[in-house]
Amino acid sequence: xxxxxxxxxxxxxxxxxxxxxxxxxxxxxxxxxxxxxxxxxxxxxxxxxxxxxxxxxxxxxxxxxxxxxxxxxxxxxxxxxxxxxxxxxxxxxxxxxxxxxxxxxxxxxxxxxxxxxxxxxxxxxxxxxxxxxxxxxxxxxxxxxxxxxxxxxxxxxxxxxxxxxxxxxxxxxxxxxxxxxxxxxxxxxxxxxxxxxxxxxxxxxxxxxxxxxxxxxxxxxxxxxxxxxxxxxxxxxxxxxxxxxxxxxxxxxxxxxxxxxxxxxxxxxxxxxxxxxxxxxxxxxxxxxxxxxxxxxxxxxxxxxxxxxxxxxxxxxxxxxxxxxxxxxxxxxxxxxxxxxxxxxxxxxxxxxxxxxxxxxxxxxxxxxxxxxxxxxxxxxxxxxxxxxxxxxxxxxxxxxx
Numbered sequence: 001x002x003x004x005x006x007x008x009x010x011x012x013x014x015x016x017x018x019x020x021x022x023x024x025x026x027x028x029x030x031x032x033x034x035x036x037x038x039x040x041x042x043x044x045x046x047x048x049x050x051x052x053x054x055x056x057x058x059x060x061x062x063x064x065x066x067x068x069x070x071x072x073x074x075x076x077x078x079x080x081x082x083x084x085x086x087x088x089x090x091x092x093x094x095x096x097x098x099x100x101x102x103x104x105x106x107x108x109x110x111x112x113x114x115x116x117x118x119x120x121x122x123x124x125x126x127x128x129x130x131x132x133x134x135x136x137x138x139x140x141x142x143x144x145x146x147x148x149x150x151x152x153x154x155x156x157x158x159x160x161x162x163x164x165x166x167x168x169x170x171x172x173x174x175x176x177x178x179x180x181x182x183x184x185x186x187x188x189x190x191x192x193x194x195x196x197x198x199x200x201x202x203x204x205x206x207x208x209x210x211x212x213x214x215x216x217x218x219x220x221x222x223x224x225x226x227x228x229x230x231x232x233x234x235x236x237x238x239x240x241x242x243x244x245x246x247x248x249x250x251x252x253x254x255x256x257x258x259x260x261x262x263x264x265x266x267x268x269x270x271x272x273x274x275x276x277x278x279x280x281x282x283x284x285x286x287x288x289x290x291x292x293x294x295x296x297x298x299x300x301x302x303x304x305x306x307x308x309x310x311x312x313x314x315x316x317x318x319x320x321x322x323x324x325x326x327x328x329x330x331x332x333x334x335x336x337x338x339x340x341x342x343x344x345x346x347x348x349x350x351x352x353x354x355x356x357x358x359x360x361x362x363x364x365x366x367x368x369x370x371x372x373x374x375x376x377x378x379x380x381x382x383x384x385x386x387x388x389x390x391x392x393x394x395x396x397x398x399x400x401x402x
Contacts, residue, residue, distance in 0.1 A: 003029040003118075005313065006139045006152035008126045008165055010039055012102060013285035013302040014158035015109035015120075019059045020310035022117045026317050029118060029150055031141050033125035033159075040110060044102035046214060047199070047296035049387030050095045052303045061108045069100035070213065075385065077372060078202040079365065081250045084372040085198075091375070091382035101214050102299055129155055129168035133279035153280065156309060158302070160286040161271070169278045181268035181292060181347060182354045183207070185222045186234055192258025194219045195247075201294075203368065204246030207352040210294075211247060211255075219258070222293075224351050231263045239263075268292040268347065270340055275329040282309060282328060289336050294350065295343035300387060305332050307390060331391055342384040 005021055007014045010032035021028045032039060048056075048069070056062050073096055074088045088096055113120045124143040131137050132155060139150040157165020166174075194213040202209045207224035214220050221243055225234070234242075244255045271290050276283045285302030308331055312324035324331075349367050353360050371377045 001029065001148060002151040003027050004153045005029075006137075006150045006155045007031070007158060008129075008139060008155070008163060009158035009160065009285075009287070010034075010106075010110070010120060010122070011042075011158060011160075011285065011302070012105050012109065012299060013306050014156070015106065015113060016055070016059065016061075016303060017156060017158065017284065017306045017309060018113060018118060018120070019061065019109060020055075020306065021313060023059060024310065024314045024317060026313055027118055030113070030120045031124040031126050031139060031150065032120070032122050034122065036110065036122050039122070040103060040107050042103060042106070045293065045296060045299040046099050046101040046212065046220065047299075048098045048100055049296075049300040049303075049385075050097065051307075051387045051389070052300050053098050055303060055307055056105065056108075061105070061112060064104065064108055065098070065100050068104070068215070069098040070216070072097050072099060072198045074382070075198055076196065076200045077368060078200055078204075078247060078249060079368050081248060083249050083251070083253075084368075086371070086378055086382055086385075088382045088386050091379040092386050095382075095386040097296075097386055099213060105299075126159065126164050128164055129157070129281055132168050132281035133170070135280070137280045154282070154313075155280060156282045156284055157287045158284050158306075161290060163287055165281060165283055165287050166273060168281060173278055174273055174275060176271055176273045178271035179269065179344070181270075181351075182227060183224050183351055184227050184229055184268055185210075185266045185293065186225045186229060186231065186239070187220065187222045187262075187264055187266060188236075188239055188260050189214065189262040190219045190221065190258045190260050191217065192219050192256050193217055195254065195256045200247060201346075201350055202247050203350045203352075203364065204248070206242060206246055208294075208350045209243055209246035211243075219256075225265065226354070227267065229265050231265050234263070236260045236263075266293070268294075270344060272333070272336055272340060274333060276305075276332050277329045282325075284309060284332075288332075289340070291340055291343040292347050293343075294346040295339065295385065297339040297343050301336060301339050304335055304387075304390060308332055335388060335390070338384070338388055 005028040007030045077084045126141045128140040200211040210222040212220040276288045284305035
């Protein structure tokens with residue numbers, strides 16, 4: 001089997017890249033180790049930056065997003081029993097964010113791919129990327145119990161932090177920067193309408209809490225918990241009681257409760273792998289970087305990686321220029337580090353620090369007070385949350401609007 005671009009992984013990054021390449025006239029093949037039902041059920045992020053929404057529309061995956069997505073004009077910060085609204089459009093010149101679950105994005109892109117796109121092979125487990133530094137890389141994979149080879153001109157690894165793509169970088173050609181946070185998130189899905197119109201980030205006496213949603217009838221909520229916590233340690237009533245305590249404000253507001261349908265614990269960590277390219281092998285999304293979910297950057301960073309790659313491949317296909325592909329790692333990492341910094345700042349500002357003292361708490365409150373009292377400070381938060389733009393010199397064109 002042969003193709004121009006071999007893509008490992010059918011998450012949002014791999015599927016979106018395949019869609020953009022297909023619309024540019026570049027052939028590709030997507031290899032996914034899991035089954036289609038498994039891929040379409042994976043619960044992940046649901047907050048989309050303006051740029052993510054724009055590119056999904058541009059590639060033809062915007063119909064359900066526009067019909068079912070929930071546009072948010074801002075977020076609410078809660079601390080010291082006070083409520084403070086951060087107005088995104090007023091602070092960014094009109095930019096918003098949209099709630100639309102990653103599972104739904106994957107379903108939309110899978111349907112498009114199977115309908116009129118290039119090959120998407122499920123239950124095709126990539127086991128090695130061979131000769132990534134040569135002009136003829138290949139992906140060795142197993143499907144139906146038979147080992148096969150996908151010969152490529154280029155390979156893009158969208159297969160997460162434990163995939164084969166990053167492992168194919170020769171020793172000494174890359175470096176990983178990592179940070180582990182001393183707490184985790186306990187997350188629940190509940191069949192109850194959201195108790196708020198926009199996301200609520202709360203810094204309560206017991207620690208951090210987040211109120212989000214998946215739809216007008218399904219709420220998504222999170223609690224800061226110690227590392228090592230098991231989901232079973234928290235019965236449903238205990239979860240609701242703690243959420244109510246951390247969201248509590250002076251005034252007329254009440255947390256609505258309902259049946260919990262899912263409960264899980266997510267460790268908090270940051271890591272970045274540099275560079276994001278070796279030879280003809282590129283990394284995108286979680287294969288190259290992980291951020292804590294506090295800033296809602298993970299999925300959106302994967303999309304920005306893919307937009308850069310798609311423009312680079314389009315320039316090569318149409319004009320024979322490798323300039324953008326050659327700069328991919330540099331350009332992507334600039335945005336990755338800014339998103340990592342933003343996620344780190346949000347996490348440190350809102351979470352109770354297990355080894356912190358009264359001074360640390362006052363520093364957190366001072367930062368929150370600054371954001372809610374200063375338009376310039378609030379505008380900085382809003383600009384990062386709604387998504388920093390791609391560099392001007394790789395802006396989309398009429399041929400490649402993404």
